[in-house]
Amino acid sequence: MTTQRLTRKGQATRDRIVSAAARLMIEQGVARTTIEDIQAAAGVSPSQLYHYFPGKDALVSAVIEQQTAQVLEIQHSGLGSLDSIDSLTNWRDLMVGILTDVQCAGGCPLGSLASDLSESDPVARIQLAGAFEQWEGLIRDGLVQMRDRGELAADADPAELAVAMLAAVQGGLLLSQVRRDPAPLRIAVDTMIDHLHALTR
Amino acid sequence: MTTQRLTRKGQATRDRIVSAAARLMIEQGVARTTIEDIQAAAGVSPSQLYHYFPGKDALVSAVIEQQTAQVLEIQHSGLGSLDSIDSLTNWRDLMVGILTDVQCAGGCPLGSLASDLSESDPVARIQLAGAFEQWEGLIRDGLVQMRDRGELAADADPAELAVAMLAAVQGGLLLSQVRRDPAPLRIAVDTMIDHLHALTR
DNA sequence: GCGATTTTGGAGTTGATACTCCAATTTCTC
DNA sequence: GAGAAATTGGAGTATCAACTCCAAAATCGC
Numbered sequence A, B: 001m002t003t004q005r006l007t008r009k010g011q012a013t014r015d016r017i018v019s020a021a022a023r024l025m026i027e028q029g030v031a032r033t034t035i036e037d038i039q040a041a042a043g044v045s046p047s048q049l050y051h052y053f054p055g056k057d058a059l060v061s062a063v064i065e066q067q068t069a070q071v072l073e074i075q076h077s078g079l080g081s082l083d084s085i086d087s088l089t090n091w092r093d094l095m096v097g098i099l100t101d102v103q104c105a106g107g108c109p110l111g112s113l114a115s116d117l118s119e120s121d122p123v124a125r126i127q128l129a130g131a132f133e134q135w136e137g138l139i140r141d142g143l144v145q146m147r148d149r150g151e152l153a154a155d156a157d158p159a160e161l162a163v164a165m166l167a168a169v170q171g172g173l174l175l176s177q178v179r180r181d182p183a184p185l186r187i188a189v190d191t192m193i194d195h196l197h198a199l200t201r
Numbered sequence C: 001g002c003g004a005t006t007t008t009g010g011a012g013t014t015g016a017t018a019c020t021c022c023a024a025t026t027t028c029t030c
Numbered sequence D: 001g002a003g004a005a006a007t008t009g010g011a012g013t014a015t016c017a018a019c020t021c022c023a024a025a026a027t028c029g030c
Helices: A008-028 A035-042 A046-052 A056-076 A085-101 A109-117 A122-148 A158-179 A183-198 B008-028 B035-042 B046-052 B056-076 B085-101 B109-117 B122-148 B158-179 B183-198
Strands: none
Touching: A008 A035, A008 A046, A008 A056, A008 A109, A035 A046, A056 A085, A056 A109, A056 A122, A085 A158, A085 A183, A109 A122, A109 A158, A109 B109, A109 B158, A122 A158, A122 B158, A158 A183, A158 B109, A158 B122, A158 B158, A158 B183, A183 B158, A183 B183, B008 B035, B008 B046, B008 B056, B008 B109, B035 B046, B056 B085, B056 B109, B056 B122, B085 B122, B085 B158, B085 B183, B109 B122, B109 B158, B122 B158, B158 B183
């Protein structure tokens, strides 16, 4: 699957389609997003869309791939690794900031897609499970470093704490989305950070 | 809005429609659930369905109402109130048990609907926000009792802890749904219980 | 610049979906 | 048990959404 058969212009068109599809699918749900909506948002004709993607499923897959990369990028960017209480606090601020910018609409890109597709698209479910596994791994790695450095009790379990932290993020984002208020995300993550803090002593 | 205009048989038919709609909407999403699907699952004709509900929106609203009652019922049933570490542990077992019974399919009824509808149905979003508020209130009440009884530190904040606990449940359910594994829910809730436990000392 | 390949435009087709309508039947009230 | 009201059956419609097709135009390698 080389991307080399695509002209520079072709690549740009493809990207435009995926980005438009991502925005719409995450906001209003995959089933509610019509191909026509995507065509209009990306400014392309039907034949162009079907030239790049065999059908809606392929488009969904491309969106998941793009969003996974984007979310993992945010975890790294500007923050280095999540390996101290301070960097975790910055990480929380970053997420709360992004959520506030979009007025709590959409929730988590991956979480929304996961909830939407888990029961209706087995392929997408597995793809999303992989995305969450990577995300969880990033958090876990930071916690291991903290433990090795003595910032976390030796008997703390980074693997379990990483699952709990990711759950707090997802649950917090969902509650924030429903209430249109960034507080639940902040509180959920802060509570987990408090918990880690308590495990130091 | 008296329910008295409904015959016993009519009430049964209405209930059958709502239950069928709930199962389908939660499993495969609202937009993917067609009126025809619901008709078939409930064993009714189009005219019956439209006799009881003006349209799909009204049906969605009825489903949310039913599921809210059902979720809040589970919180109470058999558990009394969530007012001690022990009862919280039983509560966790109950949720993990239910999730295991359905092989982690569907996630949280309210969470799935919230993620599905928050951006596309403002009325449903508000209805769901109310449901979560009630749920959160139940948890908060239990924590207040624990604090009053000295099972929780006096400076612990039951309101914030309730939000964090609900987020843990929602996030845990989502991760369990994607991974088809009840462990994330168990770990997320256990971690929050650990946190409460630590706040005793 | 030229030929091969990629990219694009837009009309058309097929199937599904939400919803309507009216007459027949059952159920409730008294 | 009679009349009114609630309930049910099923055929029908208008709209929309996914996807197809073919020919024209732009782009790339040489």
